[in-house]
Amino acid sequence: MANLDWSQCDAVESVPGKVSGAWVFKGTRMPVQTVFVNLAAGMSVKEITETWDVKAEEVEAVVNFVAGSLEKEPSYA
Secondary structure: OOOOOHHHOOOEEOOOOOHHHOOEEOOOOOEHHHHHHHHHOOOOHHHHHHHOOOOHHHHHHHHHHHHHHHHOOOOOO
């Protein structure tokens, strides 16, 4: 899968010197990667929002961003 251009997702930001420049939810120090790691481990969006300072709408925005990027992937049929 190609690298995603996270700058196109309004819910996240990358700030040099903040969490080593990782993509985080705007106004937080929570890396976007944390959502996907915890979803893969079986956590629900509700559990994630109750555990970290992030809103369900923000989690949905990054999931939808990734899903939308997969629709643009080339077909190798």
